[in-house]
Each structure stands twice: as structure tokens, then as C-alpha cells.
Amino acid sequence: MNRMSRRSNGLIGMWAEAQRQQQRQQEARHRATVQQQREEERQQRAYEREVARQDREQRQAYRQAREAEARRRTEELEAQVAALEGLLAAGCRAPGFTPDMLGRPEQVEPFNPGHLGQPVAMPDPNAYRFGSRAQYEQDQRAAQDAEAVRRQQLAAYQQQYDQWAATTLAEIRRHNAGIGEMTAALREGDPDAVVEYFSAALYASGAWPQDFPHQVSAAYDPGARQLVLDWELPGFGIVPETKSVRYMPTADEEKETARPLTQRRALYRDVLAQCVLLALRELFAADGFGALESVALNGFVDEHDPATGRRTHIVLASVTVSRQSFAQLHLEQVSAVDCLADGLGGQLSARPDQLAAVRPGRAPGEVGRGVVSHGGGDDPDLFEMDPIEFEALVAELFRARGMRAVMTQRSNDGGVDVEALDPDPISGGRIIVQVKRYRKTVPPTAVRDLYGTVQGAGANKGVLVTTSGFGPGSYAFANGKPLTLVSGEELVALLAEHGLRGRLGGGAPQPKAPAPDAAVDGDHNVLGMSWSGGVALDVCALVCTGPQVLSEDHFVFYNNPRTPDGTVRAVAPGGADKAALAVAFEALPSVADRLVLVAAIDPEADPDADLSRFTDARIRLSDASGAELGQLEVSDGRPGETALVLGSFRRRASGDWDFVVGGKGYPGGLEALVQEYGIEVA
Structure with missing residues (x-):
């Protein structure tokens, strides 16, 4: 019995030990499981903290950017007001106008043959010591032929330059002779010369801000030696309505503080x-001939008469002042209103903002002689100008910018309207200029043709000048090529900058709101998106004003495939494209100034992916027929990011659209991205 009992106890001990071992293993597995859960929880908390930190940093960066933009706008407003307050003092520091400023130096840029001045290198016989003599002779003949061609081109280029130089020098001499004749007539007191000279002096003066009007009508009374003129004054809108701009982070919008009406x-x-006093100063300062004993000036605005509703000249200031009285003033220290009204006995409207007129003094039409006018509607309409005159105006613009420019022969211009030579040794060279007097958007084919002409002519650069504008296809093709596109608005600004004149009719008509899908069924572009890496993406678009989407309906994505007006919509991709959007740029809402393109990970197709595999991405721009207009490269994706701003098309002041590459990524995906554009995510 005792023996059996001991054996049983041994078995029980072994069983108990096995149970304890199993229990210890279960406890170890439990501890490992708990530890793993705790580690996963710790990693999740760390990830959430990192995401929150990045989100805070992004929000902080966004807030700082919006605050900086608000400060910049406020500083611009303050600078505008300071410039208005110091208009007279700044104008007095500008040099007085003289006839010498009208003259042009009798010299032209020296001949610069560029690459044609370098002879073709002949082959070195020593390099063929162990080679074929026949190869040497063949290479030598080829080099001699190339040198002969170079010499022919150089001779033709020299002949073209000589012709241009002779024509330019003769033109300069005729111009300077005319200035000399006018100066002699001024000294003799010729009324026509006096009116032309002082009108030009006032119209072309550099003392005036660029956005101020320059319309003047004048006549001269030789008996009284008095210049009588009407001079246009700026409207009430020249004073900014807004005093300051402040960013409100809680509402995520800018708040403008109105400038008090008083x-x-x-x-x-x-x-x-100030404008009246500055005009008087410019006139007397330009008189180096003793032609002006006094000046009678009426300052007017070209506005609608409150009494009749018809547009007319409303006189808001008037003064007649002698040279002697004006010479006693210290304009830099005066109070302009007190000086004009009390010091000179002039009239100034008490409520010019309400167009309360004053009685004008002597008018140019009362002098009894011819009245000369500059500015206003007298600027030539570029749309109605003779084509040859328009090309001549563009050539004159290039000459005013310090280049040599000649018009080509009409019969055999080879697609070249004007040829210019930029003398800059680094950025200069031969420039091919084409002139397109269009009213509609210039098609991309014209830009392609220009590029072919530039390549065929061996020129350094091509410039396409038009009275209309360019679409995104044209800018996409010109990107990275030696091409410059000058729209109508830019052309008018350049003409004014260099003292030339031109206007675009009565202003470009505003586009009408399109019917749904009508815009994309006609004149539209297709933006095809392609990329490498095998990652599944959603390509989206936001129609924005600045950094804010117009509305949630203007966010085009998988749940909203088109905007309400149909100007932006998702379409089936073609060819190698993986996604595509149809965009009618010309028909986008007038308040929209940018179209933002976005790529985001498709959470259903590839929920664990990031953008590290998003590479070799590009946007293929096509027209409505599917013809490719150009390609736009965008930045690659980065690890940890699940949404990316590819770039945005920005509307320029001229109405054209440029593409700006993006690159900002978001670890929080599409939701985090769209929140920055004002879309609330539930």
C-alpha cells in the first residue's frame, strides 16, 4: 500500500508540475499579449500625437500665411495713402521737362554678328594620322561648305543691319531736326508750337503716378502770353475705401475695416x-523760353453728370495764376487746399466726391485759336489700326526698349512681322516677332508656328504680340521654350510705360454665364493625369477665389463629378491617362481666379498606401478634339502623405491662365487638404 501511494504521489506531482508549466506559459502569453497591446496603443498615441502636431503646424502655418497676407494688404493700402498725401512733394523732386528730353542721341548699336561671327573650325589633319584620308577630306569639305554658308548668312545679316542702321539714323536725325524747329518756334512765341510743347510736357511728365489720367486740352493766347488748358483729375475711387485688413482665424476670413468717409x-x-498745383509747377518748370506769363487751368473729371446722367467734363477746380505769384511759393511746405484756395485765389469743389462743380475760368475754346488735345479717347484703337501701322507701333515699342527693330518685307516675311536685335551681351540676340491683331483668344497653333519659325531662322527668341489673350494651352507649350507671349492688356501697359499710345477699343466684354455643360461641350480643354507607381488615386479640382473654394459644389471629386455650371467636370481618361477633367477656362465664373488640382489616395482601393509610389506624374493638356497642346510636370509624392496639391491654374490680370506647380502634401488625406480651402468635413 505504501508503495502504491508513493507511486501515485509521483504521478500527481508530475501532473501538478505540468499544470503549473501550462499556467506559467498562459500567463507569459497573456503578458506578451498585454504588452503587445500596450505597445500598439503607445504607437497609436504617438502617431495621433504626430498627426496632431503636424496638423497644428499646418494650421499655424496657414494662419501665419493668412495673417501675413492681411498685413501685406494693409501695408499696400497705407503705402497708397502715403503716396497720395505726398504727391506734390514727390512731384516737385522730379526734374522739370525740357526740349532736350525729346531729343534722341544720333547713334545706333554697333553690329553684333553673334554666332555668325565665329568661323567654322576646320578639321585638324593630325587627328586623322591613324585614320582614313578620305574621311579627313570629306570632313574638310563639309567644314568648308559650312563656312561658306556662314559667310553668306553673315553678309546678309550685315546688309540687313546696315539697312536698319541707315534707316534708324535718318529717322533720329529727322526727329531731332523737328525738335530743333519746334524750339526755334517756341523762342519766337509761335502759338501752335507753344501749345504742342506744353501739352506734351504735361502729358509725358514723369511726376504723375501711372494710374492717374493724362487727358489735356490746351490753347495759347500770344497777346497775354497765357496758356489756357483743361486738365483731367483722378476720380474719387483713387482714395482706397478700405483702411486695413485683419485675418479672423475663428471665421477663417479676412475682415476689411472701412476708411471713414470723412x-x-x-x-x-x-x-x-495737389494735382492742380503740380500741373502748374510742371508747366512753369518746362518754360525755359519765357513763353508763359500766366496759366489758366481748369481741373475736371470725366464722369456722369448727376443732373442729366450723361457723361461730361465736370470742373472741380479752377485757377488762374501768374508766373511771378507762383514763383513765390514753396510747394514742398504748403497745405495744398489752403494754397490753391487762399494763396492763389482759386476755386476748389467743397464736395468733389459728390461731383459738386465749380465755375470754370477761361476755357481753351474761348481763346480763338486751335485747341490741341492729348490722351483720353485720342489714343488709337489697336483693333481699328491699319495692320502695317500696328506692326510699326510694335517695332517702335522694341526700339523704345533699347533694341534695334525693323519691319520685314510683306511679300516674303516667312511668318516674321518684326525682327529685333537685343544688344545685351548675356540675354540678348536675334528676336523674331509675330503680331496678331485678334479679338478672340490666340490658338495654340499660332504659338507652335512661331516656335518653328524661331528654330528655322536660328533666332535666340520669339515674341508673339496680340490684342487679345492666350489660353492655358499656349502657355503650356511656351513653358521652357525661348518664347514670350504678350497679351493685349500687357501690350497697352508697355506702350504707356514707354510713352507710346494705344487702347483696346471700349474694353473687353465680360463672359456670360454658360448653360450647364454648354461650356465643356464646345470650347474647352482636357487635363489628363498620368503617373507611375501603381498607386490608386482620386484626382480632384477646386474652383477658388484666392485660397477659398467658391462653394462645396465647386469641389469636383468622386461624389461630385461636375460644378453646377458644367465648366469643370470629370471625364473618361484617354490613352495613357489614368484620370481626366474637362475645363472651360473662358467660361469659369468671373469671381474665380484659380483652379486647384489635387491628387489623393483612394481609401477604398488602397487604404494603407501613401504617396511614396506616386512618381513621374504629369498633366497632359489637350483641346476639345483631343489634340495634345503640351505637358505640365508636377512634383512626386512623399512617404507618409496621402494627399497632394498638384498645382493650380491662375487667372492673370489680362484674363489669361498660367499654371503654377504645387507640391504641398497632407498626411491627413483629402479631408485635411480641403479644409484649408474652406470646406467643412463632418
């Missing part, structure tokens, strides 16, 4: 008085 009225009245 402050705007006082500043506008002061600006008008």
Missing part, C-alpha cells in the same frame, strides 16, 4: 488740390 473726402479734396 477721411476719404478730405484726402480726395487734398489730392485734387
Whole structure:
């Protein structure tokens, strides 16, 4: 019995030990499981903290950017007001106008043959010591032929330059002779010469801000030696309505603080008085001939008469002042309003913002002689100008910018309207210029043709000048090529900058709101998106004003495939494209100034992916027929990011659209991205 009992106890001990071992293993597995859960929880908390940190940093960066933009706008407003307040003082520091400023130096840029001045290198016989003599002779004949061609081209280029130089020098001499004749007539007191000279002096003066009007009508009374003129003054809108801009982070919008109306009225009245005094200063400073004993000036605005509703000249200031009285003033220290009204006995409207007129003094039409006018509607309409005159105006613009420019022969211009030579040793060279007087958007084919002409002519650069504008296809093709596109608005600004004249009719018509899908069924572009890496993406678009989407309906994505007006919609991709959007740029809402393109990971197709495999991405721009217009490269994706701003098309002041590459990524995906554009995510 005792023996059996001991054996049983041994078995029980072994069983108990096995149970304890199993229990210890279960406890170890449990501890490992708990530890693993705790580690996963720790990693999740760390990830959430990192995402929150990045989100805070992005929000902080966004807020700082919006605050900086608000400060910049406020600083611009303050600078505008400061410039208006110091208009007279700044103008007095500008040099007085003289006839010498009208003259042109009798010299032309020296001949610069560029690459044609370098002889073709002949082959070195020593290099063929162990080779074929026949190869040497063949290479030598080829080099000699190339040298002969170079010499022919150089001779033709020299002949072209000589012709241009002779024509330019003769033109300069004729111009300077005319200035000499006018100066002699001024000294003799010829009324026509006096009116032309002082009108030009006032119209072309550099003392005026660029956005101020320059319309003047004048006549001269030789008996009284008095210049009588009407001079256009700026409107009330010259004084900014907004005083400051502040960013409100809680509402995520900018708040504008209005400038008090009493402050705007006082500043506008002061600006008008400064303009009158500055005009008088410019006239007397330009008189180096003793032609002006006095000046009678009426300052007017070209506005709608409150009494009749018809557009007319409303006189807001008037003064007659002698040279002697004006010479006693220290304009830099005067109060403009007090000086004009009290010091000179002139008239100034008490409420110019309400177009309360004053009685004009002597008018140019009362002098009894011819009246000369500059500015206003007298600027030639570029749309109605003779084509040859328009090309001549463009050539004159290039000459005014310091280049040599000649018009080509009409019969055999080879697609070249103007040929220019930029003398800059680094960025200069031969420039091919084409002129397109269009009213509709210039098609991309014209830009392609220009590029072919530039390559065929061996020129350094091509410039396409038009009275209309360019679409995104044209800018996409010109990107990275030696091409410059000058729209109508830019052309008018350049003409004014260099003292030339031109306007675009009565202003370009505003596009009408399109019917649904009508825009994309006709004149539209297709943006095809392609990339490498095998990652599944959604390509989206936001129609925005600045950094804010117009509305949630203007966010085009998989749940909203088109905007309400149909100007942006998702379409089936073609060819190698993986996604595509149809966009009618010309028909986008007038308040929209950018179209933002976005790529984001498709959470259903590839929920664990990021953008590290998003590479070799590009946007293929096509027209409505499917013809490719150009390709736009965008940045690759980065690890940890699941949404990316590919870039945005920005509307320029001229109405054209440029593409700006993006690159900002978001670890929080599409939701985090669209929140920055004002879309609330539930």
C-alpha cells in the first residue's frame, strides 16, 4: 500500500508540475499579449500625437500665411495713402521737362554678328594620322561648305543691319531736326508750337503716378502770353475705401475695416488740390523760353453728370495764376487746399466726391485759336489700326526698349512681322516677332508656328504680340521654350510705360454665364493625369477665389463629378491617362481666379498606401478634339502623405491662365487638404 501511494504521489506531482508549466506559459502569453497591446496603443498615441502636431503646424502655418497676407494688404493700402498725401512733394523732386528730353542721341548699336561671327573650325589633319584620308577630306569639305554658308548668312545679316542702321539714323536725325524747329518756334512765341510743347510736357511728365489720367486740352493766347488748358483729375475711387485688413482665424476670413468717409473726402479734396498745383509747377518748370506769363487751368473729371446722367467734363477746380505769384511759393511746405484756395485765389469743389462743380475760368475754346488735345479717347484703337501701322507701333515699342527693330518685307516675311536685335551681351540676340491683331483668344497653333519659325531662322527668341489673350494651352507649350507671349492688356501697359499710345477699343466684354455643360461641350480643354507607381488615386479640382473654394459644389471629386455650371467636370481618361477633367477656362465664373488640382489616395482601393509610389506624374493638356497642346510636370509624392496639391491654374490680370506647380502634401488625406480651402468635413 505504501508503495502504491508513493507511486501515485509521483504521478500527481508530475501532473501538478505540468499544470503549473501550462499556467506559467498562459500567463507569459497573456503578458506578451498585454504588452503587445500596450505597445500598439503607445504607437497609436504617438502617431495621433504626430498627426496632431503636424496638423497644428499646418494650421499655424496657414494662419501665419493668412495673417501675413492681411498685413501685406494693409501695408499696400497705407503705402497708397502715403503716396497720395505726398504727391506734390514727390512731384516737385522730379526734374522739370525740357526740349532736350525729346531729343534722341544720333547713334545706333554697333553690329553684333553673334554666332555668325565665329568661323567654322576646320578639321585638324593630325587627328586623322591613324585614320582614313578620305574621311579627313570629306570632313574638310563639309567644314568648308559650312563656312561658306556662314559667310553668306553673315553678309546678309550685315546688309540687313546696315539697312536698319541707315534707316534708324535718318529717322533720329529727322526727329531731332523737328525738335530743333519746334524750339526755334517756341523762342519766337509761335502759338501752335507753344501749345504742342506744353501739352506734351504735361502729358509725358514723369511726376504723375501711372494710374492717374493724362487727358489735356490746351490753347495759347500770344497777346497775354497765357496758356489756357483743361486738365483731367483722378476720380474719387483713387482714395482706397478700405483702411486695413485683419485675418479672423475663428471665421477663417479676412475682415476689411472701412476708411471713414470723412477721411476719404478730405484726402480726395487734398489730392485734387495737389494735382492742380503740380500741373502748374510742371508747366512753369518746362518754360525755359519765357513763353508763359500766366496759366489758366481748369481741373475736371470725366464722369456722369448727376443732373442729366450723361457723361461730361465736370470742373472741380479752377485757377488762374501768374508766373511771378507762383514763383513765390514753396510747394514742398504748403497745405495744398489752403494754397490753391487762399494763396492763389482759386476755386476748389467743397464736395468733389459728390461731383459738386465749380465755375470754370477761361476755357481753351474761348481763346480763338486751335485747341490741341492729348490722351483720353485720342489714343488709337489697336483693333481699328491699319495692320502695317500696328506692326510699326510694335517695332517702335522694341526700339523704345533699347533694341534695334525693323519691319520685314510683306511679300516674303516667312511668318516674321518684326525682327529685333537685343544688344545685351548675356540675354540678348536675334528676336523674331509675330503680331496678331485678334479679338478672340490666340490658338495654340499660332504659338507652335512661331516656335518653328524661331528654330528655322536660328533666332535666340520669339515674341508673339496680340490684342487679345492666350489660353492655358499656349502657355503650356511656351513653358521652357525661348518664347514670350504678350497679351493685349500687357501690350497697352508697355506702350504707356514707354510713352507710346494705344487702347483696346471700349474694353473687353465680360463672359456670360454658360448653360450647364454648354461650356465643356464646345470650347474647352482636357487635363489628363498620368503617373507611375501603381498607386490608386482620386484626382480632384477646386474652383477658388484666392485660397477659398467658391462653394462645396465647386469641389469636383468622386461624389461630385461636375460644378453646377458644367465648366469643370470629370471625364473618361484617354490613352495613357489614368484620370481626366474637362475645363472651360473662358467660361469659369468671373469671381474665380484659380483652379486647384489635387491628387489623393483612394481609401477604398488602397487604404494603407501613401504617396511614396506616386512618381513621374504629369498633366497632359489637350483641346476639345483631343489634340495634345503640351505637358505640365508636377512634383512626386512623399512617404507618409496621402494627399497632394498638384498645382493650380491662375487667372492673370489680362484674363489669361498660367499654371503654377504645387507640391504641398497632407498626411491627413483629402479631408485635411480641403479644409484649408474652406470646406467643412463632418
